[in-house]
Amino acid sequence: MRFSRLLIPTTKETPSDATLASHIYLIRGGFIQSVGGSGLYNYLPLGKKVLDKVRAVVKEELDKAGCQEVSLSFVTPASLWQESGRFEKYGKELLRFKDRKNNDFVLGPTHEEMMVNMVRQTVKSYKQLPLHLYQINLKFRDEIRPRFGLMRGREFLMKDSYSFDVSYEAMKKEFDRMEETYKKIFTRLGLEFRVVEADSGAIGGSGSKEFMVLADSGEDTIVVCDNCDYGANIEAAIRQEKASPTEVPEAVFSKFYTPDTKTIEALSAFFHVDPYYLVKTVAKKALYDEGKSAIVLFALRGSDTLQEVKACNAVDANDLVDITEEELLAAGLVPGYMGPTMAPEAVRVVYDNNMKEATSMICGANEEGYHLVGNSFKGLDADYHDLVAVQEGDLCACCVSPLRYTKGIEAGHIFQLGTQYSEPLGAMFLDENGKAQPMVMGTYGIGVSRLLAAIIEQNHDDKGCIWTKASAPFDLQIIISNIKDEAQVALGEKLYASMLELGVDVLLDDRKDRFGAKMKDYELLGVPHAVVIGKKLSDGLVEFVTRDGMLKDEVSAEQIEALLKERF
RNA sequence: CGGAGUGUAGCGCAGUCUGGUAGCGCACCUGGUUUGGGACCAGGGGGUCGAAGGUUCGAGUCCUUUCACUCCGACCA
Numbered sequence: 001m002r003f004s005r006l007l008i009p010t011t012k013e014t015p016s017d018a019t020l021a022s023h024i025y026l027i028r029g030g031f032i033q034s035v036g037g038s039g040l041y042n043y044l045p046l047g048k049k050v051l052d053k054v055r056a057v058v059k060e061e062l063d064k065a066g067c068q069e070v071s072l073s074f075v076t077p078a079s080l081w082q083e084s085g086r087f088e089k090y091g092k093e094l095l096r097f098k099d100r101k102n103n104d105f106v107l108g109p110t111h112e113e114m115m116v117n118m119v120r121q122t123v124k125s126y127k128q129l130p131l132h133l134y135q136i137n138l139k140f141r142d143e144i145r146p147r148f149g150l151m152r153g154r155e156f157l158m159k160d161s162y163s164f165d166v167s168y169e170a171m172k173k174e175f176d177r178m179e180e181t182y183k184k185i186f187t188r189l190g191l192e193f194r195v196v197e198a199d200s201g202a203i204g205g206s207g208s209k210e211f212m213v214l215a216d217s218g219e220d221t222i223v224v225c226d227n228c229d230y231g232a233n234i235e236a237a238i239r240q241e242k243a244s245p246t247e248v249p250e251a252v253f254s255k256f257y258t259p260d261t262k263t264i265e266a267l268s269a270f271f272h273v274d275p276y277y278l279v280k281t282v283a284k285k286a287l288y289d290e291g292k293s294a295i296v297l298f299a300l301r302g303s304d305t306l307q308e309v310k311a312c313n314a315v316d317a318n319d320l321v322d323i324t325e326e327e328l329l330a331a332g333l334v335p336g337y338m339g340p341t342m343a344p345e346a347v348r349v350v351y352d353n354n355m356k357e358a359t360s361m362i363c364g365a366n367e368e369g370y371h372l373v374g375n376s377f378k379g380l381d382a383d384y385h386d387l388v389a390v391q392e393g394d395l396c397a398c399c400v401s402p403l404r405y406t407k408g409i410e411a412g413h414i415f416q417l418g419t420q421y422s423e424p425l426g427a428m429f430l431d432e433n434g435k436a437q438p439m440v441m442g443t444y445g446i447g448v449s450r451l452l453a454a455i456i457e458q459n460h461d462d463k464g465c466i467w468t469k470a471s472a473p474f475d476l477q478i479i480i481s482n483i484k485d486e487a488q489v490a491l492g493e494k495l496y497a498s499m500l501e502l503g504v505d506v507l508l509d510d511r512k513d514r515f516g517a518k519m520k521d522y523e524l525l526g527v528p529h530a531v532v533i534g535k536k537l538s539d540g541l542v543e544f545v546t547r548d549g550m551l552k553d554e555v556s557a558e559q560i561e562a563l564l565k566e567r568f
Numbered sequence: 569c570g571g572a573g574u575g576u577a578g579c580g581c582a583g584u585c586u587g588g589u590a591g592c593g594c595a596c597c598u599g600g601u602u603u604g605g606g607a608c609c610a611g612g613g614g615g616u617c618g619a620a621g622g623u624u625c626g627a628g629u630c631c632u633u634u635c636a637c638u639c640c641g642a643c644c645a
Contacts, residue, residue, distance in 0.1 A: 009578085009579090009595080010606095011579070011580095011594075011595080012594070012606060013579070013580055013593095013594065014580095015579080015580085016579095016580070016581095016638085017637090017638060017639085038636085038637065038638095144569090145639095147638090147639095262644095262645070263644060263645080264644050264645095265644080275644095280643090280644060280645080281644095281645060282643055282644070282645065283645055284643085297645090298643090302644080305643065305644080306643045306644080307643090308643065311643090320643095321569085321642090322569090322642065322643085323645085325645090328645075333645080334645090335645055336645060337645080338645050364645075389643085481603075481604065482603045482604090483603090484602095484603070485603085512603095513603090513606085513607095514602080514603050514604085514605080514606080514607060515603060515604040515605060516603090516604070516605030516606050516607085517605080517606045517607090518604095518605090518606090519604080519605055519606085520605070520606045521606085532604090534603095534604060535603095535604060536604095
């Protein structure tokens with residue numbers, strides 16, 4: 001490709017809303033263009049090219065693993081989503097609309113329903129299984145707050161695939177195989193990543209793992225152990241139970257006057273007691289289908305922090321939201337002095353697992369200005385769940401080493417679904433005995449467009465992008481410094497033609513611009529290698545440039561062609 | 569959802585307080601000079617000032633309504 005013919009509007013100026021390197025460089029480098037600045041982007045030729053390269057890697061590895069590509073209708077009848085029950089559950093991220101006949105439709109944020117629908121119409125026998133189908137298509141999620149360019153756009157390209165098996169064992173095997181396949185994909189793309197345990201979220205299902213591209217700018221906090229290979233999203237991380245502090249507050253059960261002591265900190269100071277022995281009572285409103293809601297109290301040790309996603313799962317809610325003081329009072333709860341033991345009948349109380357067997361605890365009396373001391377939860381028959389957010393320094397549940405936080409970009413997520421969709425949607429097959437069974441499913445996603453952002457987050461410097469070999473928009477860039485110098489042009493054209501013949505994807509910078517502008521653009525675009533044909537050609541020399549580190553080697557103009565042929 | 573802010577040329581912004589010819593930088597077009605780190609000179613094209621209504625002789629500017637976008641926040645009960 002000739003630079004002079006390429007639609008590639010590079011700019012010096014950084015878009016005002018861009019903070020992440022990937023966002024800045026993808027826009028400045030003319031890869032993508034914002035459409036009205038609301039999480040929608042156009043891909044310009046270069047962006048499209050990179051997208052296609054990443055997509056090709058994903059496709060190749062999946063095909064190798066025996067998956068088959070299909071393409072599902074982008075607009076989905078809402079009836080399918082009502083069948084699965086997700087029309088309500090998915091929330092506002094699901095874009096809903098009506099057609100001219102007033103029928104409901106959605107723009108698919110993920111396509112379990114559509115794929116199951118396709119399969120239930122065509123697969124009837126165990127002889128047709130296993131089956132693994134995928135598509136690489138646009139998705140739409142009406143994000144609350146789209147930001148960070150391609151990282152969290154509303155419209156994005158995702159690979160989603162679905163496996164159908166006759167048994168849990170077979171599905172589990174496929175799940176493990178996909179984990180290996182994903183590792184190959186991310187490795188080929190040149191990414192540093194970590195596979196972590198995850199929460200399944202709105203998709204549902206049991207076991208799930210996320211593929212996190214490690215980057216400080218990542219939106220997800222992941223908990224990792226440096227000693228073993230344990231890694232988990234903060235939403236799913238577990239830890240070794242904390243050892244109790246030695247100073248146990250001895251007290252008989254009684255009510256204590258504690259004016260203006262509404263926080264764990266204040267309470268800890270008031271009684272001179274470690275927060276470990278305080279009960280933290282967090283009130284939330286749990287939202288359910290059809291606009292129903294309920295107030296729930298989560299009780300955990302004062303030294304722990306509530307993990308909201310775990311809490312949400314514990315009560316099977318669609319979402320948890322904050323409660324106002326008025327709502328609390330109306331429900332018979334006293335802000336600042338709530339406790340799990342004195343809560344009104346109608347309020348559901350969920351205890352953290354670490355509260356089992358807890359003794360010598362202090363909690364709110366649900367009465368203005370009073371706390372209860374000397375509470376024991378030993379033998380209490382209650383609703384227990386894991387509710388705590390693992391903190392840095394907590395001990396690994398596998399090997400008892402300290403855990404550490406790091407940041408990651410969720411680029412892939414694999415789920416063991418089971419029969420969660422096949423049952424309600426009636427995706428059944430006849431087994432060897434002629435008995436109808438629901439298919440056992442897995443679902444697997446890769447954020448293809450997000451990967452572009454992830455690659456840049458992990459591979460850039462203060463000048464621009466540094467694409468990895470598998471993702472680069474071109475293999476090689478040939479820069480003619482001054483197109484009025486006939487010798488430079490002649491050599492550039494010759495190399496260009498010879499590289500094209502070799503099948504190397506090469507970009508020839510044949511623009512009228514000055515040397516500086518061309519180099520700035522080269523650095524911004526981030527093609528792995530370049531040949532700079534410039535002033536020193538009169539001494540018989542050209543430069544071979546490596547983008548990563550901007551290393552420049554002088555090479556004799558006579559040998560450059562042979563060197564390139566050898567390298568590419 | 570709560571709070572703050574911004575909508576003016578493709579992009580980034582000034583002008584709004586105090587109403588009176590629509591501006592600047594980048595980008596773009598023409599001509600010329602320049603060619604190793606985002607050049608310079610001269611000339612030029614490009615605008616429903618987010619939308620609707622109102623006040624006024626006159627509105628980008630004042631008033632009302634509305635839409636969009638951006639930023640910050642959303643466990644310690």
